[in-house]
Amino acid sequence: MIELRNLSKTFMTGDGQVEALKHINLTIQNGDIYGIIGMSGAGKSTLVRCINMLERPTEGSVLMDGRDMAGMSIKELRQMRRKITMIFQGFNLLMQRTCLKNVTLPLRLSGVDRKTAEKKGRELLALVGLPDKANAYPAQLSGGQQQRVAIARALATEPDVLLCDEATSALDPKTTHAILELIRDINRKMGITVIVITHQMSVVQEICSRVAILENGSVVEEGEVSEVFSNPRANATRNLIYPESNGESAIFPEGGQRIRVIYNGAIASREPMIAKMAVDCGILASILGASTRSVGDRAYGYILLDIPGGPEELAKAIAYLSAVPDVMVQVEAEYAAKEADV
Amino acid sequence: MNFANAFTPERLQEAWNCLLTEFPFAVWETLYSTLLATLFAIIIGLPLGVLLVTGEQKGVRPLPRPVMSFLNVLINLLRSVPFIILMVMIIPLTRVIVGTSVGTVASIVPLTVAAFPFIARLVESSLREINPNIIETAQSMGATPMQIVLHVMLPESVPSLVTNFTLAITTIMGYTAMSGAVGGGGLGKLALAYGYQRYRYAVLYLAVIVLVLITQVIQSFGTWLAARLDKRLK
Ligand SMILES: Nc1ncnc2c1ncn2[C@@H]1O[C@H](COP(=O)(O)OP(=O)(O)O)[C@@H](O)[C@H]1O
Ligand SMILES: [Mg+2]
Numbered sequence: 001m002i003e004l005r006n007l008s009k010t011f012m013t014g015d016g017q018v019e020a021l022k023h024i025n026l027t028i029q030n031g032d033i034y035g036i037i038g039m040s041g042a043g044k045s046t047l048v049r050c051i052n053m054l055e056r057p058t059e060g061s062v063l064m065d066g067r068d069m070a071g072m073s074i075k076e077l078r079q080m081r082r083k084i085t086m087i088f089q090g091f092n093l094l095m096q097r098t099c100l101k102n103v104t105l106p107l108r109l110s111g112v113d114r115k116t117a118e119k120k121g122r123e124l125l126a127l128v129g130l131p132d133k134a135n136a137y138p139a140q141l142s143g144g145q146q147q148r149v150a151i152a153r154a155l156a157t158e159p160d161v162l163l164c165d166e167a168t169s170a171l172d173p174k175t176t177h178a179i180l181e182l183i184r185d186i187n188r189k190m191g192i193t194v195i196v197i198t199h200q201m202s203v204v205q206e207i208c209s210r211v212a213i214l215e216n217g218s219v220v221e222e223g224e225v226s227e228v229f230s231n232p233r234a235n236a237t238r239n240l241i242y243p244e245s246n247g248e249s250a251i252f253p254e255g256g257q258r259i260r261v262i263y264n265g266a267i268a269s270r271e272p273m274i275a276k277m278a279v280d281c282g283i284l285a286s287i288l289g290a291s292t293r294s295v296g297d298r299a300y301g302y303i304l305l306d307i308p309g310g311p312e313e314l315a316k317a318i319a320y321l322s323a324v325p326d327v328m329v330q331v332e333a334e335y336a337a338k339e340a341d342v
Numbered sequence: 343m344n345f346a347n348a349f350t351p352e353r354l355q356e357a358w359n360c361l362l363t364e365f366p367f368a369v370w371e372t373l374y375s376t377l378l379a380t381l382f383a384i385i386i387g388l389p390l391g392v393l394l395v396t397g398e399q400k401g402v403r404p405l406p407r408p409v410m411s412f413l414n415v416l417i418n419l420l421r422s423v424p425f426i427i428l429m430v431m432i433i434p435l436t437r438v439i440v441g442t443s444v445g446t447v448a449s450i451v452p453l454t455v456a457a458f459p460f461i462a463r464l465v466e467s468s469l470r471e472i473n474p475n476i477i478e479t480a481q482s483m484g485a486t487p488m489q490i491v492l493h494v495m496l497p498e499s500v501p502s503l504v505t506n507f508t509l510a511i512t513t514i515m516g517y518t519a520m521s522g523a524v525g526g527g528g529l530g531k532l533a534l535a536y537g538y539q540r541y542r543y544a545v546l547y548l549a550v551i552v553l554v555l556i557t558q559v560i561q562s563f564g565t566w567l568a569a570r571l572d573k574r575l576k
Contacts, residue, residue, distance in 0.1 A: 052482055078484035085483065092479040095574045096498050105493060106483040137573040157483070 002028040002051065002161065002193070007060035009046050009217075020046040022217040024060070028210075030160075033187050033194040035208030035225065037201065037240055043217040044197045048165050051195065052084045053077050064161075082110055085154035089166035091146040093138040099125060099149045100134040106156045117156075124152035128182060144175035151182060161193045162186070168203060180207045201240050205229070205300060213237045229300055230326065241300070257307045257314050258332035259321075263292060263299040266326035273324055274305070283317050284308060304332070348543035357544035364532055365552065371446045372528035372556070376515045379453035380461075383514070384507065387458040390417070391465025392491055402477060403487035417459040425456050425517050429524055449518065449526030457514050464506035468499040501572035508564025512557050519553060529553050 009021040020043045028034045038044050049055040053069050062069040093102050100121045107117035128148040138146050168176040184207045187194050204211050213221040215236035232238045285305040292301030307317050318329045397405035429452040433443045436451040480494045519530030529549045537546025
């Protein structure tokens with residue numbers, strides 16, 4: 001179990017202090033895949049770097065199974081870091097070393113002899129799906145393959161915790177999916193606790209069981225992924241769930257009445273909701289935009305509708321669509337106002 | 343004696359004979375003083391260059407500020423003394439180490455003293471090219487500062503180090519020519535003592551041409567080697 005207790009980090013810079021983290025309290029259970037999501041600059045990297053003490057917190061503690069990392073000597077920390085490994089957005093492989101040498105590096109650093117290390121290294125490369133790349137150099141691999149090598153390297157010292165800092169942010173959606181699948185596999189097979197840092201909601205949706213939303217160095221929301229997504233309370237969370245809402249008003253001119261139909265994990269049974277509304281209520285809504293994702297058999301996201309007619313039709317449409325399970329309807333004016341004060 | 347009749351057929355014949363008799367040894371002297379001086383300069387300059395990077399406040403093993411200031415001042419000082427003056431200044435040191443201050447072997451001492459601060463700066467710049475994220479990654483694996491230097495920083499900067507050491511060799515070879523003025527042997531001495539002082543300009547030019555050729559060969563080899571060693575390019 002990882003417990004962050006009142007964790008704060010303040011950077012002293014040339015032009016004053018930057019409070020990157022403010023009194024963070026989180027508990028991450030062993031075996032979880034825990035998401036930490038936030039916009040760029042929210043403090044995610046700082047947070048993850050505090051977990052393995054690459055960055056010493058200004059205040060508070062990080063408890064690993066009850067042991068306070070902040071109080072550890074550098075020697076104890078080095079020992080500890082073999083059990084809390086990390087993968088990064090930029091993969092950070094040694095470019096002058098073969099994949100096998102990259103994977104065996106942590107083992108060699110901890111004093112394992114070459115033969116044993118290389119045997120283990122080959123097993124790990126096979127595990128991540130690159131059994132034939134032992135003697136290839138990272139520059140010969142695609143981004144996804146490089147991240148697989150980095151994952152193999154992170155697993156070399158048989159860690160208890162894997163920290164992923166924007167591990168898929170440099171990858172295309174398909175590769176992202178494959179890497180996330182691999183991470184989930186590792187989590188299941190080896191029981192490794194995974195902390196996923198990302199700015200992409202889709203990543204959290206895909207593999208995390210719990211999520212914390214970080215904004216300006218503070219946790220503004222925390223809980224089960226499905227819960228947080230079906231009832232986003234904080235503004236930051238909504239912005240992350242509907243990132244495309246920014247700039248919509250520029251695309252669609254003012255006027256008309258718009259509603260946003262939000263799927264919070266509705267069973268994606270392909271119910272022709274909008275068409276049925278036309279038949280049942282005689283409201284011919286036009287679709288202005290949509291952003292939906294399915295997670296498993298559930299749909300998340302929204303459809304933006306233009307409702308013709310007056311307030312009466314609007315009320316009718318809202319009532320009709322709200323009746324569908326796990327679907328929420330919001331009048332778009334609310335969003336317009338919210339965007340205006342951003 | 344003027345410049346024009348320095349290239350009469352007799353003079354050219356004389357220069358050709360000189361090329362066959364004197365040049366091989368002069369080339370040998372130039373090469374071994376250059377290479378030995380480079381070697382010693384790397385032995386001193388490489389660790390120093392590493393310290394310049396690892397020892398700074400944001401480095402992997404920060405050293406006290408006064409230590410860093412001292413290293414930097416020492417290097418800048420040595421780098422700013424013209425080689426020909428440095429050579430004379432350290433004659434006492436040369437005597438202590440070699441027993442004499444004259445000759446090709448003796449010239450290796452001032453060459454080394456002149457070259458190691460240069461090498462230290464070159465190593466420093468090579469190591470600064472490394473992606474800092476890679477160093478942080480090594481720290482996240484629990485690597486000690488020494489391990490980071492040996493397993494990450496140096497191996498990752500091999501191509502850049504080869505390029506910079508090639509530059510160092512060609513520069514030091516230029517210095518060996520100067521050391522010919524104060525007792526060092528080699529092509530420089532041949533050019534100055536034989537060609538210039540005895541008005542054998544053909545010999546002087548020939549010596550310069552040979553120096554240029556050697557420099558070219560070393561430079562081409564260094565460039566080729568650096569590219570060959572760089573695994574990012576393939
Ligand atoms: N070493 C540092 N020195 C000063 N400020 C920093 C440092 N590292 C991060 N910050 C600041 O802390 C804030 C959070 O940064 P970071 O954790 O990298 O955010 P994220 O990973 O969420 O994009 C930013 O405002 C950033 O400028
Ligand atoms: Mg970041």
